[in-house]
Amino acid sequence: MHAYTNSRISLPSLSAQPSLPAVQPVSFFSAGSEIYAQGEKAGAFYQVEFGAVRIYRLLADGRRQISAFHLAGETFGFEAGTTHHFFAEAINATGVRVFRLTAGADMSHQLLPLALQGLTRAQEHLLVLGRQNAIERVAAFLLDMAERQGDLRLVELPMSRMDIGDYLGLTIETVSRVFTRLKEKGVIRLVSLRSVEIVKNDALQDMRE
Amino acid sequence: MHAYTNSRISLPSLSAQPSLPAVQPVSFFSAGSEIYAQGEKAGAFYQVEFGAVRIYRLLADGRRQISAFHLAGETFGFEAGTTHHFFAEAINATGVRVFRLTAGADMSHQLLPLALQGLTRAQEHLLVLGRQNAIERVAAFLLDMAERQGDLRLVELPMSRMDIGDYLGLTIETVSRVFTRLKEKGVIRLVSLRSVEIVKNDALQDMRE
DNA sequence: CGTTGACTTGAAGGTATTCAAGCTTTGTGG
DNA sequence: CCACAAAGCTTGAATACCTTCAAGTCAACG
Structure with missing residues (x-):
């Protein structure tokens, strides 16, 4: 299917982002490859370095709803509970910086604004889809x-x-x-x-x- | 219109909620009265004591999208930025405990799980509306x-x-x-x-x- | 008991979907 | 570099689902 599916090659940081640990490696994903799947254990969040990502859910009969696209510079992947409720896939060749959530470190301050922004976006999208x-x-x-x-x-x-x-x-x-x-x-x-x-x-x- | 619109009567706490300061007063809202409006300055979050609340946005021509209902025990009102992006109204006679965000206190730990839960719900609702x-x-x-x-x-x-x-x-x-x-x-x-x-x-x- | 608002039901109409065919772009191998 | 295949996109016609418009019913309240 995809020649490079699931190939994750770590690279040194290309650009430091304010308020996030800058030493995280970058993983590469080829077009169509999965970044994480519904039901998988969550424990990281992600920042797009280049390329684009789609977040989606599926119904049993295959109907798909993409809840968000994420472009370069944007952050995604934090979720309630310990497992992912959604799928995340690279749309094109995409580089993603992965920030693992370690048991000790507390990232509430960094994550709350990102979560709230995602919440606002999702709710605005509800207006589009509903009305x-x-x-x-x-x-x-x-x-x-x-x-x-x-x-x-x-x-x-x-x-x-x-x-x-x-x-x-x-x-x-x-x-x-x-x-x-x-x-x-x-x-x-x-x-x-x-x-x-x-x-x-x-x-x-x-x-x- | 509404006999008791905007009447907010403070009462002593009826039930303490784990991990939230329990001494907040309860405000009452009659059916149809506004709890906060789009564009208003945000600076608090809310917990429903009894009754029910609707969160919604309007289009210029009056079309309305309710993004969430909140029932007794549920929490709402935290938003990105400093102003509300939505309206919140009491559906029926409703009691709401108001937690003001003070400049000093940091509530990230309490708010993050609530924000993430709201995000998950909104994204699941996207699937319903979209597909x-x-x-x-x-x-x-x-x-x-x-x-x-x-x-x-x-x-x-x-x-x-x-x-x-x-x-x-x-x-x-x-x-x-x-x-x-x-x-x-x-x-x-x-x-x-x-x-x-x-x-x-x-x-x-x-x-x- | 009558009025008002909320809900239900029916008929006609419109917008998006489905099904089908044709076109364009992209990638691959000769 | 060209030819072909495959995938993605566009266009058309028929259909389906939901909306709109309209009328009628039900329930709460004075």
Whole structure:
């Protein structure tokens, strides 16, 4: 399947992050490889060095809901209890810094703000999934991705249409149709499959609700 | 509108909760009254003594998404940053113990598990809103309410159909129709509008996905 | 006992899904 | 470097599910 699946190569730290121990090694994950699985014992948290990660759950019949994407610089993996409730996978070739939680050290101060930020994001996403239509969902997604990439006109989408659909609670066909509609309206330009230029930011903002 | 809106009467502690300072007073809120509002300065967290609370966001056109209900014993109100991102309202006559966050005291240890639990719940709710149909959503809701009330056959629903709809991303009509269908199948019995007997627990479990 | 608000039920309509086909891009091997 | 295969994406038509609009029922309360 994946040539490098589960190959984790430790490297010296590339960049120190304030308030986190900077000496942690970086693990590499190839596209599609698993970082952790639902039911696995939790005991670490993770920071994306480069690449992108998807966090998701599955229903018994295979339906998938991606609850979050994590891009370079972002942190994930802390969970309630001792086992993971979700899957985490590298979307592309991805480097992840792993911070093991040791029994003695207390990381509450570092983790609480991260947990609260994740909570706010999840709750805002609930509004999107519960009360917004397809166009509004895609608009919210594009604006969120743009914001997290520094509000440039050009937004990189590291994930497939399938991933976007499973994040927004839509099918790939609907995602594709909305992209086409936004393109025809001149709101966005599809530079390539994984790269979108936001032409009319205001129009997107208006669509978001 | 509400006769007792915003009346907050302090009472001595009714029950001490482990690991939280037990001397906090209890505030009372009448049905529909606001506990805090989006944009307000945050600086406390809350524990429900009795009654029930809804946490929600609004879109500009009035669409509402309830992200969580909180029943007796549960904790809410901690948020990222210094201002509230959500509204909190008493659903019925409700007593709430308020824990003010003082500048000196550090509550990270108490708050982190609560924040992580909230995060897990929100992410599980994302799966419901993103990938489940109306019956599955209502089944998940009823089972969740039952579990939080001690897994009794009789489940009390402190909230209206409107609230349930806004929590599950459905209209009140759809919620009502699903209740009727479950009743006709003999899965539940509508003891009263706000009280449901779970007759076939297994059937509900199966429907949940 | 009548009024009000909440809930239920029915019929019509709309949005997203499903199923199906065609197209584009990417990767692989000759 | 080209040809082909495979995967990912787009587009179209039919269908399904939920919503909207409307009317009617039920329950609580004065």
